[in-house]
Amino acid sequence: MDSVIEMNEVSKLYKDKKAVDNISFNIAKGSITAILGPNGAGKTTALGMLLGLLEPTEGSVKIFGQHPKEKMVREKTGAMLQEVSVMDRLKVREIIALIRSYYPQPMDMEFLIKATGLAPADLNRYAEKLSGGQKRSLGFALALAGDPELIFFDEPTVGLDITSRRRFWDTVRGLAEQGKTIVFTTHYLQEAEDIADRILLFSKGHLVADGSPDEIKSRIVKRSLSFLPVGDRSVLRKSLLELTAIEDCYEKEGRIHVTTDDTDEALRAIFITGLPVKDVRIDQGRLDDAFEQLTMNQEEAV
Structure with a gap:
């Protein structure tokens, strides 16, 4: 099975504290993986290293066999982080078109518009005028703009209504069926149970459980x-x-x-x-x- 992500004995230190402590795992192509854990567990730090935003103190991180900052990796990776910032005085349609232009083989424009769930009139609105939920939907479209093979979502459905949340996960499932690899964090555990093929459970910088939702639940003591x-x-x-x-x-x-x-x-x-x-x-x-x-x-x- 092809590994898209390889994390080998990775630790990340901030002064004298280990935010991530000797973590290793591989993630296979076409899978949907949820990274879970309480606040301070190390999952955001791990995600930052996978995205190349942070360098590990020890160990190695490989994406498609290369360093996360390599141009080839960036062209094949999309990300939707918790904070979605948009460029002022650009309309929604203009922002989507701009981000698509950065990639050699961008995602189909009509698919991205459908993924936003925004009405035609909203596409002609200035992006800063969107509601919080609409901005997250726009962030989703921007994460897909380059037609990435690997997509990261950090708490993707916060602020989305039920309809938007269902559309989001339906789209994610469809992307995985196309062979794209999905990694997401969430505090909505039911989403992880319903959507993920695999769960990586973090606690205090350690990886304390790794398996399918059923395998994780089978470890309950009582x-x-x-x-x-x-x-x-x-x-x-x-x-x-x-x-x-x-x-x-x-x-x-x-x-x-x-x-x-x-x-x-x-x-x-x-x-x-x-x-x-x-x-x-x-x-x-x-x-x-x-x-x-x-x-x-x-x-x-x-």
Whole structure:
């Protein structure tokens, strides 16, 4: 599998603090990767090094096998950062046309206009008159202006309404299907779970988890089972708590839930004992549960 991004034993120091500490990973062509982590985790620093805006203190960063600042890399890379600044006294259509002109093979103008989601009248407005959400949509179009093979998005949907957010992610999925490589950061964990093929979870400068959303969730220490009772609820709950594989038992929305370290063993015990349950469901937990556990218990996760 071709690697578009190679980060090898990279650290970044600011005075005596390591913002990024000995991180290594490769990202394959055509994948969608989310970089997640709490504030101060190192993800913005990592993104800055991938974009060539920062130099690593130790280790190496390669994009398409070259340094991120190489002209060839820049021509094949697009980026939409958190702060979208626009040039005053230029109209939206003029800005898009200007940025396209910097690239040897720019993205189709009509596609970029569609990606903005802006009305025809908005394209003739001065860019500084756009709302915050409209400016982010314009920033999206500018990130795609050069028809890049690798695209970075830093908190791309902040300020977007539901319709604009859906259009954005639909477009991103389409770009990945064309073989383009997507890397994004977000605080909306549901977006990462729904969109990303792979999650890189940062905490305190370390990479504490790397895998698909399902693989990340599978690392949650506590998992749960739920089911509907057949017969007396209180008797069933008491019987469940007597099983060594079950740690806790509670009711929620008409279902009985139990927490356990081993769902297989808990199910085996329930069925061997013959407890009266039906409609059994296994809940691996949500991505935000994994996020909290893995970042709060970093030493254990590493």
